Amino acid sequence: MPRTKRTPQAAADSHPDAIFQRLRRARGPDQRALLREQLIMAHMKLVRFLAQKFANRGEPLDDLVQVGTIGLINAIDRFDTDRGIRFATYATPTILGEIKRYFRDRGWAIKVPRKLQEINLKATRAADALVQRLDRAPTVAEIAAQIGETEEETLEAMELGQHYELASLNGEVGSAEDESPSVLGDYVGQRDSETEDFGMRVRLEEAIPKLPERERSVIQLRFYAGMSQTDVAKKMGISQMHVSRLQHKAIQRLKQLVREVAE
Amino acid sequence: MSAGHRVELRIPSRAEFVSTARLVVSSVACRLDFGIDAIDDLKLAVGEACTNAIKHSPADSEIIIAYELHPDHLIVEVVDHGRGFDPSARPSVDIDELPQSGLGLMVIEAVMDEVCFQSSPEQGTRVRMVKRRPTK
Numbered sequence: 001m002p003r004t005k006r007t008p009q010a011a012a013d014s015h016p017d018a019i020f021q022r023l024r025r026a027r028g029p030d031q032r033a034l035l036r037e038q039l040i041m042a043h044m045k046l047v048r049f050l051a052q053k054f055a056n057r058g059e060p061l062d063d064l065v066q067v068g069t070i071g072l073i074n075a076i077d078r079f080d081t082d083r084g085i086r087f088a089t090y091a092t093p094t095i096l097g098e099i100k101r102y103f104r105d106r107g108w109a110i111k112v113p114r115k116l117q118e119i120n121l122k123a124t125r126a127a128d129a130l131v132q133r134l135d136r137a138p139t140v141a142e143i144a145a146q147i148g149e150t151e152e153e154t155l156e157a158m159e160l161g162q163h164y165e166l167a168s169l170n171g172e173v174g175s176a177e178d179e180s181p182s183v184l185g186d187y188v189g190q191r192d193s194e195t196e197d198f199g200m201r202v203r204l205e206e207a208i209p210k211l212p213e214r215e216r217s218v219i220q221l222r223f224y225a226g227m228s229q230t231d232v233a234k235k236m237g238i239s240q241m242h243v244s245r246l247q248h249k250a251i252q253r254l255k256q257l258v259r260e261v262a263e
Numbered sequence: 264m265s266a267g268h269r270v271e272l273r274i275p276s277r278a279e280f281v282s283t284a285r286l287v288v289s290s291v292a293c294r295l296d297f298g299i300d301a302i303d304d305l306k307l308a309v310g311e312a313c314t315n316a317i318k319h320s321p322a323d324s325e326i327i328i329a330y331e332l333h334p335d336h337l338i339v340e341v342v343d344h345g346r347g348f349d350p351s352a353r354p355s356v357d358i359d360e361l362p363q364s365g366l367g368l369m370v371i372e373a374v375m376d377e378v379c380f381q382s383s384p385e386q387g388t389r390v391r392m393v394k395r396r397p398t399k
Contacts, residue, residue: 045366046366049366049370050370053307053310086369088369088373089369089372089373090373092369092370092373092374093373093374096303096304096307096373096374100300100303152282152285152286155286156286156289
């Protein structure tokens with residue numbers, strides 16, 4: 001369908017700068033909410049574009065768009081038109097930051113190197129087996145097919161996996177200027193983390209029933225039933241954005257409750 | 264540490280080689296001890312710069328990607344021999360009106376610390392991007 005060409009005036013009115021100017025002058029919460037909504041809608045294309053760049057990492061695209069949208073909203077609320085930079089340039093790192101944090105919160109900071117190590121290990125074993133079977137060196141495509149990973153990931157793991165070698169217990173940690181450098185071994189083996197995790201889990205399980213009903217449902221569906229935000233939204237008959245907000249609130253509240261129980 | 268070195272890559276102007284340029288940037292950034300967040304930014308920027316270069320240059324031409332390794336920063340240059348554009352004429356309209364490639368340029372500017380475009384019609388384009396290693 002051909003796009004209707006907008007008049008120059010209409011285009012100028014819908015320019016983010018113009019909306020921000022109106023937002024600044026806006027009186028009353030209704031008008032502010034409306035303008036904020038306009039800014040969100042105007043930048044959803046950017047959020048989707050950025051979310052897509054992370055779409056091949058095993059998290060649903062819808063969830064990435066949702067967390068990206070939270071980043072966008074934070075950027076809208078913090079943007080200062082006097083800074084002289086375009087809003088989209090200002091918002092991009094905030095949106096990306098929120099998406100990266102989402103992966104970090106789900107353990108990806110640890111998982112990425114570990115995943116690369118695992119792929120590296122699997123690739124090495126598969127390569128050995130394939131040499132036997134084919135009587136020649138296998139291609140990366142053959143190794144990737146054998147272990148069920150993409151070619152790019154297999155190659156990256158074979159190359160970078162070596163950089164993430166397990167840290168040696170005798171390896172020095174801390175900066176080079178330290179007069180008495182300590183070794184990693186000094187920091188491990190002093191606490192039984194499983195016992196601590198168990199204590200934490202008991203506290204968490206005591207805290208969950210204290211959450212308001214909707215927040216409790218979100219936590220149970222997301223983390224106990226393992227559903228995506230999209231599926232939780234469908235089940236509860238609310239928007240994904242709402243699920244995301246409830247989840248955020250619930251986690252903040254749980255942190256507080258767990259601290260209170262601990263004290 | 265591999266500071267002080269320069270790595271150069273020449274790829275055919277074809278989409279399937281973008282991942283090669285991305286792999287090289289994660290490899291060199293890893294050697295400079297960049298964290299995984301910064302490596303994600305670099306891969307994103309290099310991917311966008313190469314995609315744009317390929318889109319705007321003839322299929323039988325080459326794209327050159329140069330990686331300069333410094334102690335606290337990495338410089339990546341992407342050079343094509345395409346039709347080029349006038350950087351001063353880049354429209355600054357709202358996001359909705361931006362074509363995909365405009366969005367790519369905007370993203371590069373947002374995730375890198377310094378970006379400089381040299382381009383002129385029919386002369387090709389050189390994008391020079393600097394990423395400083397975040398302090399730990």
